[in-house]
Amino acid sequence: MASTTQTAAESHTGVKIPVLKREKLILSGRSYHWITDRICGVVENRQPFLWWLLFIPSALIALIGVGGGLTYLVSTGVGVWGMSNRVFWGFDITNFVFWIGIGHAGTLISAVLFLTRQNWRTSINRAAEAMTIFAVVCAGIFPAFHVGRVWFAWFLAPVPNANAIWQNFKSPLLWDVFAVSTYFTISLIFWYLGMVPDLATIRDRCKPGVRKILYGIFSLGWRGGNRQWSHYEMAYLLLAALSTPLVLSVHSVVSFDFATSVVPGWHTTIFPPYFVAGAIFGGFAMVLTIMVPARFIYGLQDLITMKHIDNMAKIILLTGTIVGYAYLMELFVAFYSGSIYEMDAFKFRIAGPYWWAYAAMMSLNVLSPQIFWFKACRENLWVIMCVAMCVNVGMWFERFVIIVTTLARMWLPGDWKSYSPSGVELMTFVGTIGLFLALFLMFLRFLPCINIAEVKWTLLESDPHFDDIEDHPDHGTNIEAAYQKELVSAK
Amino acid sequence: MSKRIWHHPEVPVGETTVAWRSVGQLEDTAEFRQWMDREFPRGAAELANDDEVETSRRSFLKLMGASTALAGFGMAACRRPEGYIVPYTKAPEWVIPGNATYYASAMPRATGATPLVVTTFEGRPTKLAPNKLHPDAEGTDAFAQASVLDLYSPSRSRVILKSGKSAPRAELEKVIAGLATDTAAKIGFLFGADDSPTRVRLIKQLAEKYSDGRFYQYEALASESSALAVGDGVKLVADFSKADRIVSFDCDFAGTDSQGPVTPFFDRRKPEGKSYTEKPDASSMNRLYSVEAAYTLTGGMADHRLRIASSQITAVAAQVARGLGVNAGVAIVTPELTDAKQIAWVEGLVADLKENAGKSLILAGSRQSVALHLLAYAINSKLGNIGEGKPLLAVQSGTKGLGSLTKLKSDIDSGKVTTLVLLTPGNPIYDAPADLKFAESFAKLQTSIHLGTRTDATAHASTWHIPAAHYLEAWSDASTARGTHTVVQPMILPLYKDCVSEFELLLALLSTDGKLLNGEGEKGAASPAYAAVRATFSALAGEEESAWKKFLRDGFLAGSKYATATPASRSEMSVEQPASAPTKDSLEVIFATDSSIYDGRWIDNGWLQEAPDPISKLTWDNVALIAPKTAKDLGIYEEIIALETPTASKSPDSEGENRKSPMIKVEVNGQSLEIPVLVSFGQAENTIVIPLGYGQGFDQHDELKRGPHNATHVGLVGVNRGFNAYPLRTASSSYIATGAKVTSTGNRYSVAITQEHNGMYGRALAREVSTLKDEEKGSFDAQLAGVAKQGNDSHAPPNVSLYKPEDRAGKTLINDPLHQWGMSIDLSSCMGCNSCLVACQSENNIPIVGKEQVARGREMHWIRMDRYFATQKDNTFDSDNPALVPQPVACVQCEAAPCETVCPVNATIHTEDGLNAMAYNRCIGTRYCANNCPYKARRFNYFDYNKRNPLISHNLYKGPFGETQVGEAAHLQKNPNVTVRMRGVMEKCTYCVQRLKDAVIRQKRGQKQEALLAGKESIEMQVTSHTLRIPVDSVKTACQDACPASAITFGNLLDEEKSALGRSKRIDRNYDLLNYIGTRPRTSYLARVKNPNPKMPDAQFIGKATVHMV
Amino acid sequence: MSTTRKRVYGYLAEFKSASALYKGAEKIRDAGFKKWDCYSPYPIHGLDGAMGMKRSILPWFVFFGGMTGTATAFALAYSTQVVIYPTIVQAKPANIFTIPAFFPIMFELTILFSGFTVLFGLLALIQLPRLNHPLFASKQFSRATDDGFFIAIEARDSKFSPTETRELLASIGGSSIELVEEED
């Protein structure tokens, strides 16, 4: 946080208290009602033309790509994708890991930043959580449908059966099933619980009608009484506390798919932290990719401020550098191992037939965020959008590099063969992008895209002692001082 | 107890759904019968005409047994479908439903019949294996293994054609009857090059009957060179067990140019003896010198290989002859070698031969000139290699005095032959030398009767085409290479009623009324061919029934063999001067026998088409092969294509489905052919190898838009396949043509290659050692001791696991006390042919997937035949002559199998006896196992290859709207004891677990026998592992059984030293592939031993493929 | 309306700000009321203390929920993998030493069960869903989710008195004091 230590506050008792000066999270001195109006307005007002312009193609792409692509896939066979008996996974698992990674920023913003009391999260956490859910939906499509016999996917569920046969709990893939489904469920609960008071807000603003009934049902009869808030906040805290290790575990488990294998280039202990960092990295980039335009379209500049964006840019810089470190560490370990298989795996990644994927990964993921060292770049939305897009693409390539380049050049040169995706595969991937956008646009349309209650809570006047500090020299502009004041007077 | 009684509804008319049950076993096999069974023809007749084909196919499947009729899918879908059990009315002898019955038979071939044991299930032949009882037993090559598929081939000829159009049988019968009565007919008979005692007898009878009858022999690639050199009907048969030194002058005796049973050759490639009983001894090994232009299987086995253009090989032979002081008569005519390296090479060879006089063998390739054959014969004679008990034996085969195709042509042209009966497997209209213009003469014939299994070009050009019975459907006999009289017996009546065997046709002509009896004789008697075969046999072995029974049971007549012959000495014969060495502007074209389709006759055999060429790894097509340097010289590639690139980059033609080879135009003999090119390592410069037999027919789907052209000549397998090089041949340059010009056309053609990377990339995978002392690695013994420490294993620490594979009671998990299966593959004798691969396909119901899918890398072969080239950087003798080391890789049944742990649904787990089992029905197809398999031994069913025809263009991609089925009868080949896999499941080698289970269960039955014999109550009998463990080495996997090189050893590890497997696991050469990972595979490899001659200039570069790798 | 008998729910009073609400709450707490609540558009820090409320017991529910998850996963994995149908998988043990492989799923089920406990525990504690509530009848109450701060004292409270309570609310700064009636 950009902060300077000041010795401004001088209390009644004459004690000089060093306080942090903070930037405001809500600009222009907006009132509670303005916030309510602004956010609910997104749901209540007619959607801007741009919304339709984005939604209709997205929905169509989703329908054709995902609906059509998967129907064809299931009716015909996995062969319509580009995999072979050499490279058994291609776009499918690449996309799965990509989407799952995207999802991580949402949980991270809502849970980890909540636990660390980063109040600036409030403006973006709702959208980020929604993004998580939709990303997991997109992600789930791939492992579910990449299997050869999707109609037997229920074999994965430990259901007592007449065959008296069970799952293999040693399989990372089964861990994946549990991890991803738990992740989806918990994210959904987290998202929904967080939304209940806001749904109540919309309910209370609605004219009687179907909408009011629907919002009424989904807000569960929320009244906003403190006896509810009290438990509610505890529940929220607990979910945040549960989600934090969960989010770390999910991508760790995803990385176990690779790390527990014997494949050179996969079998490495660095994968879990590297994957988690990568996921946060990619996720934040996606949050920016989505929120920067949404902020513009819906005029939310006062809620999602440049400070938010600046913070996210810094996280991208940090995680991008971690990821870069992991890339280099992988190389170091491979060459340090003395195993020709490991060394070759990385040699071929860098300079082999898929060198372009590796080059893309390196330049987009490691180099492009480095410009965030410069404040000017963190303040220029165009630069930010460019870097975010770079990171989105780069992270996709990272997974592609890990999966495809490795499988195409494994142990025995006799089985080396390249992989190229089929049209159906590309279509399905594009379809999931469409699905993601369509779902996100629907979310903007029907649900409060910013956490109304929590945003209000970041206003200075939300503090129950706000009135008490009116007479303070800061005139209430420094809330920290108010706390300090109380602290001193309590003594 | 009976809770409810379900009366099944009436089966609605036409509502009979027939479901093929992969288990062809059940007792329901009805009217489907063996040849002796009277009921079958009615069933077979149902396939009679094309109009009824839909209904008859169904009823046929039902007839063929193994089917379960499911009724009431319409209205009663919610009920349990009604299934029927249809027993025989009268059980055929020896048939136990569900159990295989085995018959001895043989596959007739030009180089001597291949003795076989045929596995049949309820009369369906499903699998071929070599008859190991037979004195000329060797394994079976891919052709023999795949020939069972021809029986069920959907493109098999099944109706009588008159001038290419379907014609009634009666009309044909009239023609035959006419011929049979016209003893003055100017009739010619064109036979194949295989030798059959009964045919020899019948030819005599025909000659007696037809005063003007003439007899010819033709197969496209049966060369006359040998006959011209040593005499008509005289064959030189090699006995490799007696040959310490073998020199092959362009003779692929281990591959497509058989010179006698080859297994003994491979047995002597093992320094520990053929079943690993001795201490490793270099002197027990033989030594092979190979002089050839392009790599062949034999060349790959060679200890010393000299790379030289085919046309120049005679010069090398002459040099050898001179060195040995062979009578100058033939030696003088050829120019001397000028290259110092080659001279040194020959000198080393000559010295070695001198030392091993009488124990050496000089073989001349059949495609080579008469001169070379004369030279080879002269050298052999000089060294005293020929004779009884010597490495080479000259024998007089039964077939002699038959005219050549050239003679036939002139006889037709001169009107001496007006009626021709074609019984040859050759296809002269398509494959005769171009300058012969045989087709023009053929058209002059009044009547031509073609008997063949395919409706090929000759079938269409003939006035009459008769569908031939497959050799598994016909009575016949054959001679093996050394002339053992061998029976060819039918397993089944011809699948289609008009199929006629060769003898049936000949016997019809020999009969007075000319009545054509096929399949069965009159009134249920056996086919007339039966009597003929038996008569031939009786003449040799007497009339006794017991002798005949033994003949049928064993498959051969013990003691029968060809008489030895004394070849005429023709050393004075003048021979042509060989052409001068090829140059960049005057290239040499070598017409090669194709390793997949031979001379083109197997173009419609899907297994063979999909089996990758052992050297080029190409499937489904032929291409021109060219040395890397020559390719650059000709401007085909901008740079010399490297064997290995530092970064494992793609070939300039890309990889997988994107791989498209550049096309060149080859102009030679006044003809030209546009054909794609592949770079071939180890090939002589300025030569082009073009395999023959392709390009027989094209339809509208052809990639190069060549069709429709002759589309009816081939079936779905063979259509649009490859490029026809026959028009480039002339009678005088049938095998080697010189003066060719090549231009790059700029076009490209997609090629489906199963192995895109040819080097080992510094990984000691297919290991090699040399009997010669290595400066760094020491003596032969030291090198042997170092086998397990080659490559990465030299410095990788041992794998130590914290986990112990134990159950709750602390007992080890892989705990079967009776059987622990294991395998070893001896790279020293594996040559990399496709025999095991095709045998596995046939045993395990492995589908073919078509060119497009192979190109994508989706071939289903459970055995991937890897072939590596290894170059020595400092090879000063010939750095462009890399060593070739094949390495078959199937599932190695790791004890710590990485695939198992990653399967989420327990579809692949280990069995107690050490197999990595695969439960297809549990598999959901995540493919994770295959990714985690270091050997990439797993195969995924990306499509319903068994239910959707992969051969129709894009058919697989049409899903439910695609054409179903690969053919009408292809299912009948399926092994009933192996599940036919559906799409979306993983599959892989399981050591033929069905065979293992069968053997183990058979053994278990012995318990009861023992109790009965002891006269005790069963409860008083103590059963021991002796009762329950199968006898040592008594079960064979399909690949092991088929292997002509006996490179695969399989058995029970618990038999330890008693079994060949146990011994092979204890020798120094034994190593685990990718031992570094710690998978503890049950299949291990035995390093290849090269036995170089220390006096050769290249000796120090031999056997070094991996020895210096770290 | 006129025919409907109404039961009094209680008084509802609006406060101008969070601070006012906070102070009002302290007063009402001190006055000894039990059945009353503060309504605000967002959770106000420290209000629990001002209202004299105890810490939520939800964490305890969740702890036991989570433990159930752990136990379920372990029981599921151990019984199926070791007891019922032990399989031979990559030379790994089929006994107690194989449990490291169960950790991921044990962890995930712990979280999953905890998450469900949070959700259902919360709903039980705050007695939602309850779609109908007397307070919803109040027109001004809809601002409680926007920018209104309210205190409602229920008539059920033993200290409740129609007049005194109203006065109390007025005295601590409550405005727009309204008697909320329940529809019967």
Next chain:
Amino acid sequence: MANIFPRWSNLLPLKIAVCAGSAAAGVALAFAYYATPKSLVVGYQPSQPIPFSHKIHVDQLGMDCRYCHSFVDVAGHSNVPTGSTCWNCHQHVQRNSPKLAPLHKSMDVNYPGYDGKPIEWVRVHKAPDYVYFNHSAHVNRGISCQSCHGDVNKMEVVYQAESHSMGWCLECHRAPEKNLRPLEEVYNFNYNAETYLANNPQLGIKTTEDLGLKLKEQFMVKPKVTCATCHH
């Protein structure tokens, strides 16, 4: 703002939850009970073209199983008798019974409707395609026909007596001692372990459990439960 939901709606979510919960549990239970091989196939008793009575042939006439199912101890499949097996006796015995018309049609060349086609028996026991069950491996090792097919000797019309589900197979493969018999008793449908022990006091075995365990040890019966035992 007025209440948009009536008061009764307050309990509705709970009611819905309870009802849905119990409905789901009911469906799951019903499925678990009915959708198993045990309820789906046990008792399947189709009518056969000839009302062949095992009761008469086995129980009354005392015929051995292997008279008709002649390959059961040498082959994986237990064959259904050929037409000639039936005809052997029935060309003499009960020749004119109208029930035997299908047999005449199949075997009796003098029969007006003779077509020589085999009788189509309706399959009662069916293992799926991917299951390779071997009869000979079982009957030669002390597992009786009765263990899997029930009291066929008492059946007028054959029905499926056991579920033949994989779980059912595994039960016995894990504890074969419950079903093992001395080899001599495998085809004896009237076998009773206690009687057997009483008749063989020299064995010194007291309980039927011990008999099973002794046979298991004596015969070295170690059935496998890994996939390839039945699936390949």
